[in-house]
Every structure is written in structure tokens, then in C-alpha cells.
Amino acid sequence: MYNSSSIIKIKNLNEDKIDEQIKESLKDVYWRIEFNHYHDLIAEIEGQTIKSIGVCWGNPNHPLAKYIYFSSNATQEILKKMLIVQAPYDRIIFSCWENDSEKIKLLQQFPFQLFRKTYMEKYEISILLEKLNDLTVPLTLLSLKQVLTQPSLEEQLFKLLKYSYEQTHLHNPAQVEDWLIWKEKLLEDNSDLELSCIAIENNRVTAYIFVHPIDEEQYEIGWVGQQGNVNLLPILKKMLIGLQNKGITSVEFEVDTTDYNAWQFADLLDLKSKIGWYSYILKNS
Numbered sequence: 167m168y169n170s171s172s173i174i175k176i177k178n179l180n181e182d183k184i185d186e187q188i189k190e191s192l193k194d195v196y197w198r199i200e201f202n203h204y205h206d207l208i209a210e211i212e213g214q215t216i217k218s219i220g221v222c223w224g225n226p227n228h229p230l231a232k233y234i235y236f237s238s239n240a241t242q243e244i245l246k247k248m249l250i251v252q253a254p255y256d257r258i259i260f261s262c263w264e265n266d267s268e269k270i271k272l273l274q275q276f277p278f279q280l281f282r283k284t285y286m287e288k289y290e291i292s293i294l295l296e297k298l299n300d301l302t303v304p305l306t307l308l309s310l311k312q313v314l315t316q317p318s319l320e321e322q323l324f325k326l327l328k329y330s331y332e333q334t335h336l337h338n339p340a341q342v343e344d345w346l347i348w349k350e351k352l353l354e355d356n357s358d359l360e361l362s363c364i365a366i367e368n369n370r371v372t373a374y375i376f377v378h379p380i381d382e383e384q385y386e387i388g389w390v391g392q393q394g395n396v397n398l399l400p401i402l403k404k405m406l407i408g409l410q411n412k413g414i415t416s417v418e419f420e421v422d423t424t425d426y427n428a429w430q431f432a433d434l435l436d437l438k439s440k441i442g443w444y445s446y447i448l449k450n451s
Contacts, residue, residue: 171217173244176207184216191238194262195221205232208247210240220248224255228338231259231447238268242275249276251450259338261445273446281337283423283442287435288384291410291417297434298403307404310362310376322371323364324349330391334425337447352376357388361408363401365392372396375405377417385409386418390428398430 179199189196198204198221206222220236232255234248249258260278262269313319324345331348332340357376365373373392377385387405392398409417419435421428432438 171210171212173208173210173247176209176211178202178207179216183214184219188216188219188237188239192219192221192235195235198223206248208244210244218244220244222248227341228259228335229254229341231255231257231338233259235260235262236269236272238266240269240272242272245272245276249448256450257338258448258450259445260448261443264442264444270444276448278446278448280444281424281447282445284420284445285435285437285440285442286418286420287437287440288416288418289435291406291415294417294434295403295406295410298399298406301400301403303400303404303407304365306366307401308364308366309360310357310364311359313364313371314359318369319364319366319371320349321345323374324352326371326391326393327352327374327389329393330427331389334422334427337424352389355388358385361385361405361412362388363405365396365401373398373401375401377405377409380418383414384416384418385414386420387428390425392427398427399434402431402434 192199199207204221204223206220208220208222210217210219218237218240220234220240223233225231225233232251236245236248251258258278260269260273261284264270264283308319313323328343328345328348355376356378358379362376363374364371372394373396375390375398376388378388380386387402390398406417419428419431421431421435421437423429
């Protein structure tokens with residue numbers, strides 16, 4: 167039996183009682199606890215009842231960061247234990263919805279800084295196409311399937327993808343990997359080979375937008391990138407027309423404020439009126 171009001175690491179939740187309100191406040195990451203996708207569980211316990219809880223994990227794609235999340239009723243004491251970092255980590259990342267005031271209020275008692283806002287929204291394709299009606303679609307657009315048959319363009323594409331991702335994640339650097347690894351990642355992401363679009367100019371890849379199926383009626387806009395001064399909206403229009411012709415009615419977007427490529431869609435999607443997923447960083451001094 168645990169001592170009263172102890173803050174300790176626990177292996178799992180099987181032996182302890184957890185309040186449904188605590189589970190609800192952890193809903194965005196609770197799957198990690200259920201499937202053991204975490205490094206540490208830190209709990210405040212009275213008797214055998216969990217009063218509050220924090221979760222810590224890593225991400226091999228961003229090896230310098232320790233990720234944390236905690237229940238809405240967490241205390242300074244439990245958060246202090248979560249803020250201990252050891253190699254290879256030198257920074258801590260926490261994310262929550264911008265209206266999750268209890269978590270943000272606790273976080274602001276420590277030297278965290280807001281570094282990114284992410285917007286995840288679903289839209290009817292017909293409405294987006296109405297807004298894009300006056301745009302002319304560029305002639306030189308290839309499908310991902312076509313580019314994968316041309317070695318020179320293929321290498322350009324995935325080197326650009328690698329570069330774009332690294333440049334839009336400077337606060338939390340990505341793992342350094344060869345462009346072939348990025349190709350594997352994208353193909354494992356189940357991109358639609360026919361509907362994903364790549365812009366070509368003078369035999370040079372200048373932009374790309376990839377799209378992924380969610381179900382029979384809905385797709386998600388995935389990797390987005392460009393070099394130079396490319397307008398991505400006409401490419402998006404071409405993709406949306408292809409989706410509509412396939413019988414897809416809606417599409418999801420995930421757009422970060424740190425992604426200067428996808429942020430071209432911000433006005434079209436009216437993101438400033440949406441609720442954002444806020445990400446905070448604390449660097450080890």
C-alpha cells in the first residue's frame with residue numbers, strides 16, 4: 167500500500183483506481199497508457215487511489231525532446247518530477263488545446279515558451295472549390311506515381327521533403343536521415359499515388375502536396391512543401407478536383423504556424439477563427 171499523498175513512478179494503472187474525470191482530462195494521450203507507449207507514469211497517490219497523473223515519452227523522429235502530458239488537476243510537485251531530463255534529451259515539449267486553461271495555467275508557472283500552434287480541421291471539398299473557383303491550375307503537375315518512375319525527379323522530391331520538414335521543425339530538430347529513409351516514411355504513410363501532386367518546372371521539382379485516405383468518403387492533406395515562390399493553392403485545387411471526381415466529399419487539414427508551406431492555406435481555411443493545439447517548449451539551460 168502506498169503512503170498518503172505520495173508522488174511516485176508507477177508501472178501501470180492496473181493496480182490503482184483512477185477517477186473518470188482524470189481519464190477524461192488525459193483523453194488526448196490516454197491511448198499511450200493503454201498500449202504502454204510511454205517511458206514513465208508519475209502519479210500522486212492517496213492510499214491506493216490516483217489523484218493526478220503525468221505521462222512522459224520520447225519520439226525517435228525528434229530525439230532531443232522529452233514529451234510530457236498531465237491531468238488537469240496536476241500540481242507543481244508532480245510537474246517538477248516530470249521536468250527532470252537526462253541524455254539524450256535537452257528539451258521538454260508539452261501540447262494541449264488552447265482552451266485547456268487549467269493545464270496552461272500550471273505550465274506557465276515554469277519557464278515554458280509557446281512555439282507552435284497547430285490547427286486540425288475538416289472541410290467540405292465543394293465549399294473549398296467554390297473559394298478557389300477563380301484560380302487557374304498549372305499545366306505541369308505530375309502524380310506521385312509518375313515521379314516515382316523518374317529517378318532524378320524522385321530524388322529531388324524526397325530531398326525537398328526532407329529539407330522542408332527540417333526547416334519547419336527548428337525548435338525541435340528532426341532525426342538526421344538520408345532522403346531514402348524519408349521516401350520510405352512517406353510511402354508507409356499510405357499516400358494516394360494517383361492524387362498526390364508534384365509541381366515541375368524546367369525538369370525541377372518546385373512543390374508537392376500529398377494526400378492520404380482516411381475512409382471511403384474522407385481524405386487528409388499530408389506532406390506539403392515548396393521551394394522558391396510557388397503558390398500552392400492552384401495545386402491544392404487540382405488535388406481537390408481529383409478527390410471530388412473520386413467521390414470524396416470532405417478533407418482534413420493539419421496546419422502548423424511553424425510550417426510556412428502549409429500556412430499558405432490559412433486564409434482559405436479561416437484558421438484564425440479556429441481552436442488551436444498549442445505546443446510549448448522548455449529547454450535545459
